[in-house]
Amino acid sequence: MHFNNETYKTINDEEAQVLGWITENLPSKSNILIDRLQIRRALEPITTTTAYLINEEVETAIFSDYRYGISYKTDTNCSIDYIEKFGNYDNVIDILDNNSMGSVSIDINLFSEIKSASIEFFIRTTNTSKGFWLNSSLSKVLNGFSLSITSESFFHFNGSSYEKIVNIENDKWYQIKIDFECTNNLYSGLNKN
Incomplete structure (x- = not known):
């Protein structure tokens, strides 16, 4: 044209x-x-930029963007679904793990291009005794933050072991915000801009 x-x-x-x-x-x-x-x-x-908003219009573009190396895996009786609206919440990723020995995983490599950011999301589980882990890494050998739900509680990894944060309940939404900096290994807070 x-x-x-x-x-x-x-x-x-x-x-x-x-x-x-x-x-x-x-x-x-x-x-x-x-x-x-x-x-x-x-x-x-x-x-x-540091804010990633996943919605129906950009979901396909994000999941096929080669730079971020997005991959996912589901075992039998497990699934990953995108829900545009769920109650009062928009842009929900529904992870179903209905397999006592199986797992669901989504791996998104965003950190190669990001030096500092905040990741903010809401999370809810229907089974607080079933394990859930949210892990990050800057490379195959350098670990970032790690958050888990297990034994009816939120835990975080402190570098050598998991520490309990707080007890949680089934079917209750929790707001999580993780600020991180990937520069000198000494977190000093995010830039104001």
């Missing part, structure tokens, strides 16, 4: 979905052209 004597390439379905999200969420009169370079420039700040 030619417009103003410049060649523009067509976009694929994935880029069109992301572009639809951008046009619905950016202020009017934003200077975004519909070509691959401009889409990449518009998407890069969205996908490399």
Whole structure:
């Protein structure tokens, strides 16, 4: 396609979905052209900043973005589902583990491009005695934070063992926020900007 004597390439379905999200969420009169370079420039700040909002419009683009190495695995009687709205909560990832010996895992490698950030989410379990772990790492040999639900409690890993944070209840939502810094191994708080 030619417009103003410049060649523009067509976009694929994935880029069109992301572009639809951008046009619905950016202020009017934003200077975004519909070509691959401009889409990449518009998407890069969205996908490399510290806030990651997973919703139906960008879910496919995020899960197929090769930079983040997203993978998942489910054993028999286990599943991972995306739910747009669940009660008062939007953008829910429902992880079902209905297998006493099996597991469900989602691995997202975001940290290669992030130096400091906050991860904030709500979590609820229907079985506080069933184990759940949220682990991070900066590489295959360098561990980050680790949070778990087991034995009716939240635990965190302090570098040598798991320490209890607080008792929890079944079917109750808990808000979790984890601030982290991946620079000099000495956490000094996040930048104000």
